[in-house]
Amino acid sequence: MKISPLQIGNLEIKVPIIQGGMGIGVSLSRLAAAVAEEGGMGIISGAQIGFREPDFLTNSKEANIRALKKEIKKARELSPNGVIGLNLMVAMNNYREMVDAAVESGIDAIISGAGLPTSLPKLVKGSNTKIAPIVSSGKAARLMCKLWDERYSYVPDFIVVEGPKAGGHLGFHLEDILEGKESSLEDILKDVIEIAKQYEKKYQVKIPVIAAGGIYTGKDIGKFLKLGASGVQMGTRFIGTEECDADIKYKESFVKCSKEDIQIIKSPVGLPGRAIKNQFIEKVTNEKEKVDKCFGCLRKCDPNNTIYCISRALINAVEGNVDEGVLFTGSNGYRIDKIVTVKELMQELIREVADYE
Structure with missing residues (x-):
């Protein structure tokens, strides 16, 4: 399969892989920059990002904002021409302030889940920052597009579709997951692509839809690209890299x-x-x-x-x-059997996609 770049507005991601945001502190500037240098979109997680700041215990809000600016600056220094994004949970108490700090620091994109980012277009207005909601159903995608369209005459720059095999917090009911009743990523992706098409037609823009959750190999990437995704998001696989910001x-x-x-x-x-x-x-x-x-x-x-x-x-x-502690993981976390460099991992994935038919 021939790999095409992921185009998000004026941003070109040469390899259509977005590294998933993993908090607290699992994906910071080092991992994000390494992925960006290999042609993907590197993502910093904003969740309690200031945990290493000296005043974190007494002044966590300011510590988080300060650390966020530092990590974006470090990522830019490590990858001057790479695409660097930020994952922010809507459920955070300081969500608005963190968005402001990221936009001020020139972040390329903000991806938001753990709630619906209803006010995000207003918060990034006037900037070049691209924005994407994380959705786990066609219903949520339709709601976000409709709401942003009606309130701000804006549609998502891209949409991340997270299926039930993802790591971390999941946008599904506990009982449905335990009983295997949740919808598959393949089915949700199909629904979201159809919704995106409606708004692409209205706004005469391309809304890339990104598949996420349980994607582990280049073969997986190829499968979802063939199903109509413009790219994929992978989190857990990048934990098994030297550049991952977590402890060994x-x-x-x-x-x-x-x-x-x-x-x-x-x-x-x-x-x-x-x-x-x-x-x-x-x-x-x-x-x-x-x-x-x-x-x-x-x-x-x-x-x-x-x-x-x-x-x-x-x-x-x-x-x-x-x-x-808690170690969040995607469903395929057990398949990590060694620590490699980001370069080695990205090259392996690219080869596997190229071999996919």
């Missing part, structure tokens, strides 16, 4: 884990998630953990009732304290 113990957890170690968990914010089973997951499944410090990171989280602090669990994991 975090990466080694993926190399060591088996298919049976990956399970669906209940997040403190009420969403199902997919993670590697470990001591921490077993402990909080049976008993509520005391939350001594609330970071005020997510709007829907109540520190008095939450089963554990998601920020602390994710920070523990990325810093290498893997037995006391």
Whole structure:
């Protein structure tokens, strides 16, 4: 299969791969820049990005904004001509301020999920920043396009369609995932492409639709490109790279884990998630953990009732304290068997797509 660049407005991504945003701290400037240098779109995760700042515990809001600007600047220095994007969760308490900081820093694109980014066009108005919602159904895609069209006379610059095999928080009901009743990425992608076509016709623009969730090999990429996707988003696969910003113990957890170690968990914010089973997951499944410090990171989280602090669990994991943290993963995380460079991984994926028929 011949690979065509992913064109998002005036942005050209030579290899149609978007590296998924992984927080807290799993995909920062080093990983994002490495992917961008190989022709993909590198993504920085904005989730609690300031966790290494000295005043994070006492002033997390300002620490996050400061760190975000630093990471975008570092990524630009490492990849001056690459395409760098940002993943921001709508559920964050400081969402608006983080968008402002990213736009001010000249970020190329913002991808938003964990809620519907209803006000995003207004927040990036007047900038060159491209914006995309993450959707898990045709219904959500139709709602976002209709809302942005009616409120702002704007349509998404691209749409990321995340299926049920993704890592992290999932946009599906827990019962549906456990019972296997959720729609497949293939079916959701087809629905979203049809909705995008309606608005492409109205606005006379191309709205690339990006497939995400469980995509692991070049063969997977080829399959979804053949189904009509303009590109793919891959997160978990990039954890197994030298440039991934997480601690080596975090990466080694993926190399060591088996298919049976990956399970669906209940997040403190009420969403199902997919993670590697470990001591921490077993402990909080049976008993509520005391939350001594609330970071005020997510709007829907109540520190008095939450089963554990998601920020602390994710920070523990990325810093290498893997037995006391949460390691989110896509369904294929167990297939990572070694740590390679981003260059090696991208070249392997490109070869596999080229061989796909």
